[in-house]
Amino acid sequence: MVEKKKLQVEAIGTGTVIDHIPAGQGVKILSQLQLLGTDLRITVGFNLPSKELGLKDIIKVENRLFNETEASELGLFAPQATINVIENYAVRAKFKMSVPEKLEGVFECPNSNCITHNEPVQSSFAIKERNNDIQLKCRYCEKSFSKDIVAGL
Amino acid sequence: MSNPLYQKHIVSITDLTRDELELIVSTAATLKQVPNPDLLAGKVIASCFFEASTRTRLSFETAVQRLGGTIIGFADGGNTSLAKKGETLADSIQVISSYTDAVVMRHPQEGAARLASEFSSSPIINGGDGSNQHPTQTLLDLFSIYESQGTLDGLKVAFCGDLKYGRTVHSLAQALCHFGAEFTFLAPDELYMPDYLLQDFADAGISFKRAEDFHEVAHEADIIYMTRVQKERFDETEYKHLASRYILTAEHLKEAKPNMRVLHPLPRIDEITVDVDRTPHAYYFEQAENGVYAREALLALLLNENI
Numbered sequence: 063m064v065e066k067k068k069l070q071v072e073a074i075g076t077g078t079v080i081d082h083i084p085a086g087q088g089v090k091i092l093s094q095l096q097l098l099g100t101d102l103r104i105t106v107g108f109n110l111p112s113k114e115l116g117l118k119d120i121i122k123v124e125n126r127l128f129n130e131t132e133a134s135e136l137g138l139f140a141p142q143a144t145i146n147v148i149e150n151y152a153v154r155a156k157f158k159m160s161v162p163e164k165l166e167g168v169f170e171c172p173n174s175n176c177i178t179h180n181e182p183v184q185s186s187f188a189i190k191e192r193n194n195d196i197q198l199k200c201r202y203c204e205k206s207f208s209k210d211i212v213a214g215l
Numbered sequence: 216m217s218n219p220l221y222q223k224h225i226v227s228i229t230d231l232t233r234d235e236l237e238l239i240v241s242t243a244a245t246l247k248q249v250p251n252p253d254l255l256a257g258k259v260i261a262s263c264f265f266e267a268s269t270r271t272r273l274s275f276e277t278a279v280q281r282l283g284g285t286i287i288g289f290a291d292g293g294n295t296s297l298a299k300k301g302e303t304l305a306d307s308i309q310v311i312s313s314y315t316d317a318v319v320m321r322h323p324q325e326g327a328a329r330l331a332s333e334f335s336s337s338p339i340i341n342g343g344d345g346s347n348q349h350p351t352q353t354l355l356d357l358f359s360i361y362e363s364q365g366t367l368d369g370l371k372v373a374f375c376g377d378l379k380y381g382r383t384v385h386s387l388a389q390a391l392c393h394f395g396a397e398f399t400f401l402a403p404d405e406l407y408m409p410d411y412l413l414q415d416f417a418d419a420g421i422s423f424k425r426a427e428d429f430h431e432v433a434h435e436a437d438i439i440y441m442t443r444v445q446k447e448r449f450d451e452t453e454y455k456h457l458a459s460r461y462i463l464t465a466e467h468l469k470e471a472k473p474n475m476r477v478l479h480p481l482p483r484i485d486e487i488t489v490d491v492d493r494t495p496h497a498y499y500f501e502q503a504e505n506g507v508y509a510r511e512a513l514l515a516l517l518l519n520e521n522i
Contacts (some may be wrong), residue, residue: 177326183333200326201326203326204343
């Protein structure tokens with residue numbers, strides 16, 4: 063019998079592959095990037111075997127090339143993930159995630175009395191890693207929150 | 216060379232460096248000794264109180280007038296275009312700042328002053344934004360500490376009462392991190408200093424400890440900074456039990472060092488008994504008066520390149 067090496071998730075011609083997502087974080091990333099409300103073709107794999115992580119999630123988005131800013135937003139949830147931007151079945155760019163220093167216009171401030179909720183400004187958080195937790199501090203109300211609270215997860 | 220505070224926004228105490236804090240304190244001391252009625256001559260200051268605050272507003276308005284400036288503004292946001300017509304704060308500030316040389320503002324929402332600073336063409340002075348910051352209170356606290364101790368460096372400062380919700384306590388402790396202070400905290404578990412601030416103090420190399428009662432605090436402190444344990448945060452029985460432990464009396468101060476001074480941001484309700492007023496340690500009324508000089512110093516530095 064011929065042994066076949068099969069890709070766990072089908073390869074894409076042009077688009078972005080987010081790989082090495084810790085298992086369980088894939089759903090958070092999908093909702094954070096608001097990919098589900100679009101007509102983009104998305105292939106996801108959850109709990110796939112991974113040498114480094116044991117189990118991992120993977121997300122492939124066709125015909126959408128991520129830029130570095132989008133990659134840095136992901137860094138908050140999956141700092142170990144890699145982003146591969148694919149064109150014509152070849153990797154055109156590869157971003158290694160890291161926790162960004164700040165995040166603008168992505169999440170609303172969880173403080174309901176923060177001025178950003180009723181004024182024409184983008185939210186803005188400074189990000190600090192402390193005691194294995196990632197904390198976001200609002201530029202305006204100066205309150206600090208754990209990342210999952212800010213992301214509403 | 217112009218002074219480093221010239222035309223700067225004063226939003227949060229953490230924006231100010233040690234040198235800037237010292238400059239404000241020394242300028243306040245000078246203006247208290249030698250009044251200068253010309254420093255704001257020809258200047259118009261907006262006093263925008265979107266939320267009422269009698270003491271802060273009156274002390275700012277006194278400061279402006281003592282330096283020869285004039286004031287425009289409102290004491291309550293209810294009658295403004297924001298409230299009546301739904302104008303954004305960003306638009307209001309853009310217009311008001313174009314009329315005036317500086318804008319003093321208090322607002323019930325956290326972050327209002329930072330936002331205003333992004334839309335203002337003249338310096339914003341935060342007179343309190345919700346539960347967040349009240350930097351000029353900290354400046355008058357620092358000035359009072361300096362005036363009573365002759366230095367800001369290496370002091371033993373005890374904070375008592377509500378250390379969880381009290382923004383004056385948080386800001387003063389943050390400012391004192393520049394000066395190598397040692398902190399003692401006296402508060403019920405429910406109102407203890409938040410972890411993120413304790414972490415900040417540790418990061419700044421500040422040593423701090425927790426005390427169980429005033430006797431433990433009184434004999435070694437240079438400053439006891441009192442705040443009120445608020446009744447509404449507890450049920451009645453619990454409050455009665457707790458509150459008695461956090462009321463400062465003259466008896467507690469028998470072992471105090473001669474230089475020790477008691478500060479309180481006021482209003483006081485019952486957390487400092489009136490017999491303390493008659494001891495040489497009471498300093499809260501001088502502290503309140505110092506609000507005018509600290510605010511004079513700040514306005515003078517923001518609006519005069521050289522002073």
